[in-house]
Amino acid sequence: MKPDKINEYYFHDFDTPPSGMDRRDFLRNLGGGVIIVFSLSQLSFISGMKSRNEDEFPKFNAFLRVKEDGRVDCYSGKIEMGQGINTSLAQTLAEELEIGLDKVDMIMGETDLVPHDDGTWGSMTTRFHDPLIRAAAAEARIVLIELASEALKIPVAELVAENGVVYAKADKNKKITYAELTKGQKIVRSLSEKPPLKKAAQHKIIGKSFLRTDAVKKVTGKALYSADIRLPGLLYAKIVRPPAHGAKLTSVDTSAAEAKPGVKVFKDGDFVVVLHANPEKAEEARNLVKTNWELQPSKADNETIFAHILKTATQSNTRHKGGNLETGKKESEILFSNEYLDGYKAHASIETHAATALYEKGELTIWASSQTPFGTRQELADLLKLPKEKIHVKQIFLGGGFGGKIYNRQATEAARIAKMVEGTPVQISWTRQEEFMYDMFRSAAVVKINSGITKDGIIKYWDFNTYCAGDRGTDPFYGFPNHQTVTWNGKDIHPFGTGAWRAPGNPTNTFARESHMDIMAHKIGMDPLEFRLKNLKDPRAINSLKLAAEKFGWTKAKPPKGTGRGIALGIDAGTFATIIVEVTVNEKTGEVKVNRAVVGQDMGQVINPEGAAIQAEGCVNMGLGYSLYEDIEFNWGKVISSNFNNYSLPLFSNIPPVIESYTVAAQDEPPQGGGEPAIICMGGAVANAVFEACGARVFRLPITPERILEALKKA
Amino acid sequence: MEEKIKFELNGKPVEVQLEKTEKLLWVLRTHFNLTGTKYGCGEGYCGSCTVLLNDEPVRSCGTTMEEVAGKKVVTIEGLADGDKLHPVQQAFVENDALQCGYCTPGMIMNAVGLLKRNPSPTRQEIIDGMNDNLCRCGAHTRIFKAIEMAAATMKGGK
Numbered sequence: 119m120k121p122d123k124i125n126e127y128y129f130h131d132f133d134t135p136p137s138g139m140d141r142r143d144f145l146r147n148l149g150g151g152v153i154i155v156f157s158l159s160q161l162s163f164i165s166g167m168k169s170r171n172e173d174e175f176p177k178f179n180a181f182l183r184v185k186e187d188g189r190v191d192c193y194s195g196k197i198e199m200g201q202g203i204n205t206s207l208a209q210t211l212a213e214e215l216e217i218g219l220d221k222v223d224m225i226m227g228e229t230d231l232v233p234h235d236d237g238t239w240g241s242m243t244t245r246f247h248d249p250l251i252r253a254a255a256a257e258a259r260i261v262l263i264e265l266a267s268e269a270l271k272i273p274v275a276e277l278v279a280e281n282g283v284v285y286a287k288a289d290k291n292k293k294i295t296y297a298e299l300t301k302g303q304k305i306v307r308s309l310s311e312k313p314p315l316k317k318a319a320q321h322k323i324i325g326k327s328f329l330r331t332d333a334v335k336k337v338t339g340k341a342l343y344s345a346d347i348r349l350p351g352l353l354y355a356k357i358v359r360p361p362a363h364g365a366k367l368t369s370v371d372t373s374a375a376e377a378k379p380g381v382k383v384f385k386d387g388d389f390v391v392v393l394h395a396n397p398e399k400a401e402e403a404r405n406l407v408k409t410n411w412e413l414q415p416s417k418a419d420n421e422t423i424f425a426h427i428l429k430t431a432t433q434s435n436t437r438h439k440g441g442n443l444e445t446g447k448k449e450s451e452i453l454f455s456n457e458y459l460d461g462y463k464a465h466a467s468i469e470t471h472a473a474t475a476l477y478e479k480g481e482l483t484i485w486a487s488s489q490t491p492f493g494t495r496q497e498l499a500d501l502l503k504l505p506k507e508k509i510h511v512k513q514i515f516l517g518g519g520f521g522g523k524i525y526n527r528q529a530t531e532a533a534r535i536a537k538m539v540e541g542t543p544v545q546i547s548w549t550r551q552e553e554f555m556y557d558m559f560r561s562a563a564v565v566k567i568n569s570g571i572t573k574d575g576i577i578k579y580w581d582f583n584t585y586c587a588g589d590r591g592t593d594p595f596y597g598f599p600n601h602q603t604v605t606w607n608g609k610d611i612h613p614f615g616t617g618a619w620r621a622p623g624n625p626t627n628t629f630a631r632e633s634h635m636d637i638m639a640h641k642i643g644m645d646p647l648e649f650r651l652k653n654l655k656d657p658r659a660i661n662s663l664k665l666a667a668e669k670f671g672w673t674k675a676k677p678p679k680g681t682g683r684g685i686a687l688g689i690d691a692g693t694f695a696t697i698i699v700e701v702t703v704n705e706k707t708g709e710v711k712v713n714r715a716v717v718g719q720d721m722g723q724v725i726n727p728e729g730a731a732i733q734a735e736g737c738v739n740m741g742l743g744y745s746l747y748e749d750i751e752f753n754w755g756k757v758i759s760s761n762f763n764n765y766s767l768p769l770f771s772n773i774p775p776v777i778e779s780y781t782v783a784a785q786d787e788p789p790q791g792g793g794e795p796a797i798i799c800m801g802g803a804v805a806n807a808v809f810e811a812c813g814a815r816v817f818r819l820p821i822t823p824e825r826i827l828e829a830l831k832k833a
Numbered sequence: 834m835e836e837k838i839k840f841e842l843n844g845k846p847v848e849v850q851l852e853k854t855e856k857l858l859w860v861l862r863t864h865f866n867l868t869g870t871k872y873g874c875g876e877g878y879c880g881s882c883t884v885l886l887n888d889e890p891v892r893s894c895g896t897t898m899e900e901v902a903g904k905k906v907v908t909i910e911g912l913a914d915g916d917k918l919h920p921v922q923q924a925f926v927e928n929d930a931l932q933c934g935y936c937t938p939g940m941i942m943n944a945v946g947l948l949k950r951n952p953s954p955t956r957q958e959i960i961d962g963m964n965d966n967l968c969r970c971g972a973h974t975r976i977f978k979a980i981e982m983a984a985a986t987m988k989g990g991k
């Protein structure tokens with residue numbers, strides 16, 4: 119899927135996967151064994167999947183191969199960027215196939231080998247990819263038992279598979295291994311109906327914690343990321359960059375750079391590249407290039423951007439509507455109207471965008487840090503005017519993504535350069551400053567909420583307007599009787615690229631809604647937990663909130679001054695998440711310390727409980743950044759934040775000493791997302807806790823010491 | 834101007850011909866193909882390029898070859914003893930103290946240096962020792978546990 123297509127989707131939460139568009143013959147280059155393919159036009163049989171448009175579906179999707187040595191290759195278009203799916207997907211495969219987890223090899227994101235996939239984003243892997251892999255594995259097990267039945271001359275019904283071996287139920291000495299069964303075979307089975315899957319009670323691997331299968335590679339430095347690829351004759355490329363977005367190159371002089379030994383310079387319009395076999399020399403030479411630029415006039419900076427957004431985001435879209443707003447207003451005894459602000463945020467993966475590429479004989483091979491290998495392939499095919507089959511995107515680890523590596527600018531840069539130096543491999547690895555310049559930031563946004571309640575705390579009226587944050591997370595799960603949710607956007611609002619950032623838009627929407635909930639509760643002197651429970655209608659939301667409150671030990675008694683507790687809950691990727699934090703605020707300095715965070719989630723079936731807990735901890739720790747510290751400083755196209763000295767990520771000294779993660783028991787329910795949901799709650803939880811601690815209500819993220827001190831003056 | 838620089842790399846003597854202002858990070862990554870040492874910021878802010886220089890953790894992105902000459906460098910690739918992981922590596926595996934794994938080599942090298950200076954650090958001493966190493970995935974919670982476990986194992990005489 120192309121990035122602009124993704125952009126259409128990314129502020130929206132899916133209950134069905136977006137469809138692919140590709141048809142390929144996967145079987146051509148495969149060896150022997152038992153191979154399971156899917157015909158995706160029949161995918162509706164997989165639970166939770168609804169076909170959007172059958173013609174758009176790819177011919178094949180998830181598949182696996184039980185090889186002749188008894189090991190299994192699982193082919194997946196997803197990529198591993200830290201979320202742990204190369205472990206959790208292997209777990210579900212091993213479970214249904216009846217094979218050891220250590221026998222599963224994950225082949226991921228390599229476009230020549232794996233079936234089409236739209237990319238790893240939107241917490242869709244576990245929700246939509248995992249069911250395919252389960253079904254394929256179950257089908258493979260059926261095939262293997264059929265083969266065993268022929269080999270052992272025992273009816274299928276009397277056989278059972280366990281740990282890579284098929285046994286006679288009556289006599290365990292009568293047995294045959296998967297390796298023996300697949301030797302010399304090439305059996306291709308297309309799955310057209312859903313094979314029987316195990317019930318949760320039968321699971322031996324799903325629902326158990328496993329250590330990450332990629333950990334040893336990662337602790338020894340052997341895990342390869344795209345800038346770690348070394349090819350003979352590799353040249354390092356540095357691109358001449360403008361001082362600001364929108365700047366036009368008026369003159370360029372590359373003579374001093376060209377005079378340096380070993381330097382190659384290429385120019386293609388504005389695109390000026392310096393290459394050298396030594397990356398430091400390439401950078402030195404690039405710095406010798408003299409340029410003049412014409413800058414655009416500034417329309418806004420990080421302080422004035424909100425007024426600019428309200429002025430320019432004029433296209434509205436009503437996403438949810440129910441009851442009658444006028445009636446709601448009339449039935450309300452107290453009305454509220456507030457505005458919540460959020461600045462731009464960087465993805466700031468510690469790995470910057472990188473790509474290593476070789477263009478040779480009309481074909482391009484590329485290792486790119488990309489969350490969308492097939493999107494990359496399509497973009498590069500369009501760019502180089504080559505058929506897709508001539509572009510080979512290779513498997514690679516990603517050093518973090520969070521939505522920032524959905525967009526493949528560095529891959530297109532590498533491909534352009536590779537073509538310029540045909541036959542010589544090239545590498546591009548963005549500096550941190552380039553990363554801050556070309557990141558597709560989480561958008562700055564404004565949320566305006568008008569609401570009304572009765573004196574005993576029933577919400578009657580809810581009018582939610584969100585500018586540039588999309589509709590993700592805005593489902594009216596509180597059960598407002600009279601409500602509407604309108605998203606506002608427009609063209610050319612932002613001076614630079616914006617895009618999907620872990621649970622796109624949802625942290626902003628949830629911060630606004632959950633801050634507003636507390637404001638309404640406090641107004642009538644009601645406990646914020648009680649206020650929420652009084653209004654909530656969705657049972658899964660209630661479960662998530664009650665779980666977190668119980669584990670936190672929430673009481674109506676207020677903690678001593680200076681300490682505060684804050685609740686926020688929300689929905690993302692099918693999961694209901696609640697976070698309750700305890701903070702200490704220093705009223706003199708405005709400094710906030712989060713002491714404890716308790717996460718309670720209803721995420722359906724949990725595949726790797728430890729993996730789910732790690733994701734929850736990651737959401738708390740990363741979420742602390744947007745809540746308290748992170749904000750892109752800029753003056754229109756000029757991004758002033760340039761490195762970690764002027765864009766602060768959470769440090770060891772900032773993260774909560776105690777993080778607890780709990781899930782609602784729902785092993786018989788379909789699995790939901792786990793990588794994104796909890797992060798949406800951090801902003802609201804921290805804002806509410808700061809208020810309880812010191813009475814400062816901060817309406818803008820991040821909640822900096824200055825903003826707290828400012829709010830204290832008004833309190 | 835290029836010159837000969839000798840140092841010890843992961844226990845073996847090595848010699849390179851290069852300018853002494855070149856940075857250790859790039860020499861490791863390009864000259865020796867030791868790509869476990871990562872670039873994260875290039876200006877000393879993230880710690881993903883951390884290696885040991887005479888047993889002290891340093892940021893290789895800011896360390897010139899002149900400073901390296903005659904000294905001992907240990908990178909993430911030189912930490913394990915064959916297949917036997919260093920106790921800090923082992924503790925990172927057992928505690929799931931990593932997600933994307935990109936900050937991991939720098940975290941581990943910094944933790945090894947920390948434990949050399951202070952074999953039984955308190956939680957606060959771990960925070961102080963690790964505070965300038967960044968992790969975007971938020972693996973901090975498990976990294977604490979891993980360092981505490983490694984300290985305990987190493988005190989047991991391993």
Ligand code: FES
Pocket residue numbers: 871872873874875876877878879880881882883892893894895
């Ligand atoms: S790359 Fe050296 S400190 Fe960041």
Ligand code: FES
Pocket residue numbers: 200468517518931932933934935936937967968969970971972
């Ligand atoms: S594990 Fe990804 S940056 Fe630390």
